[in-house]
Amino acid sequence: MWNEKKQSPPADSGRAVAVIIFVLGLGTLLPWNFFMTASQYFNQRLTPNITSNTNSTSRATTKDYNYDSWMALLSQLPLLLFTLLNSFLYQWVRERIRVAFSLIAILFFFSLTAALVQVPMQPDTFFSVTMAIIWFINMFSAVLQGSLFGLVGLFPPRYSTLFMSGQGLAGIFAALAMLLSILSNADGTSAALGYFITPCVATLGTLLCYLLLPHLEFARFYMNRSPSDNVETKQDLLSITDKKVSNNNDKDMEANGKFVREPEENQERSSVLNVFKKIWLMAACVTCVFAVTLSVFPVITVRVQTVYEDVPAWDKVFTCVCCFIVFNAMDLVGRSAPSVVQWPSKESRLFPVAVLSRLVFIPLLMMCNVPNSKLTVFFSHDCAFVIIMAFFSFSNGYLASLCMAYAPQFVRCKDCVTAGSLMTFFLVLGLAIGASFSFLLGKLV
DSSP: OOOOOOOOOOOOGGGHHHHHHHHHHHHHTHHHHHHHHTHHHHHHHHOOOEEEEETTEEEEEOOOOOHHHHHHHHHHHHHHHHHHHHHHHHHHSOHHHHHHHHHHHHHHHHHHHHHHTTSOOOHHHHHHHHHHHHHHHHHHHHHHHHHHHHHHTTSOHHHHHHHHHHHHHHHHHHHHHHHHHHHSSSOHHHHHHHHHHHHHHHHHHHHHHHHHGGGSHHHHHHHTOOGGGGHHHHHTTSOHHHHHHHHHHHHHHHHTTOOOOOOGGGSOOOOHHHHHHHHHHHHHHHHHHHHHHHHHTTTTGGGOOOSOTTOHHHHHHHIIIIIIIHHHHHHHHHHHGGGTOOOSOTTOTHHHHHHHGGGGHHHHHHTBSOTTOSSOOSBOSHHHHHHHHHHHHHHHHHHHHHHHHHGGGGSOGGGHHHHHHHHHHHHHHHHHHHHHHHHHHHHHO
16 A cells, blocks of 8 residues: 655745745846847947948948847757757756856856947957857757756746746846836947846846755755655646546545555656647647747837837837837736636637737738838837737737646646647747748848
8 A cells, every 4th residue: 555654845934945936937038038128239230331432422231130030040949959958968967067057158158248248340240249149048048948947847836837937027127127228328338238237147146046946945855855756746736627536546446455556657658749649739829829929029029110209218218118028018917817817728619719810910010110111001100019019919928828738738647747848849949930930021021
């Protein structure tokens, strides 16, 4: 007969572990958000006016580097590749080394980016160096994110929610840092330097928080438990109906004198293909959600300009406020909304319809006030752009969260880890597809 003495976990004194988990979530998405939000800074450095004289006539020429599209693509490709690689790394490299080394590498590349603010460079050279930094910093970010997801999985489910909340606030953190740098009285170079020093400090804080975590009693209790001790935590994810079925089966087996309870880690798990067959619709939906989002954000949205160009103060902060702050704030609201209401249900045919309906945001955003656009501008006013952005970002966070929440409900509890890994892969795949498609849409406007 299976029996085990349960040890009560210590209290999370001062909610210290909760705060650290939140900070770790914030730190994982800093590279993507800070390079994306700094779109104006990079585009300004990459598109200087080059004056040439021909027959006493001056003409200015500029080269389009497609920074936003390349930034999105070179952020998501290493994320896709190293998310897969991390599933092998964990067998050979200890989690503590993976996390600490990744954070140190991210700190180094953020510091290098800050240093380059004051280094004059030719646009071609600056573009090449910046793209290399984006590739490597997101490479380490992928390893960091995968490792921390595994770490957070050792804690009760509410700590995974805190980790995701930290990730959701990373975009707002970057946007507010940009807003403060714009509003400061410093010159452009000093403002950019202050902006990139911010993630350096934040990454250092994230590293210190991670190093502090094993020294807290509450964290040690969960981090040092054996795999068999995690059965109870995983069972918390079962629905009430599943628990009743399980209890009835146990009683029947016990009545027949055949009560044998096998530890979950010894039970046979389904193959990856079998799990995929059960969650393929949710995988396709999450891919579509992020493909639509990355195809126009930020490559199209950062090109939209205010109609109040004669108001310098508003013109200066328009992109930061109406594009990045609105998107990240409403995306966070959307991610939180499923805790209140979940509609459509996972079985409803309306769910894939709702996901596909987001395709309408592509032409809507492309027909906003983009200067020199090849398309007709139907939504010229700032309010129209803000409203479209609000629905666009809310639907992104809401539908993506539903996809990630519904997928594990299609499989058995012991296959939830496999389902989660597959959903993460298809999420990143959607980001990469959207980033690739953004090149085409960028040419259309």
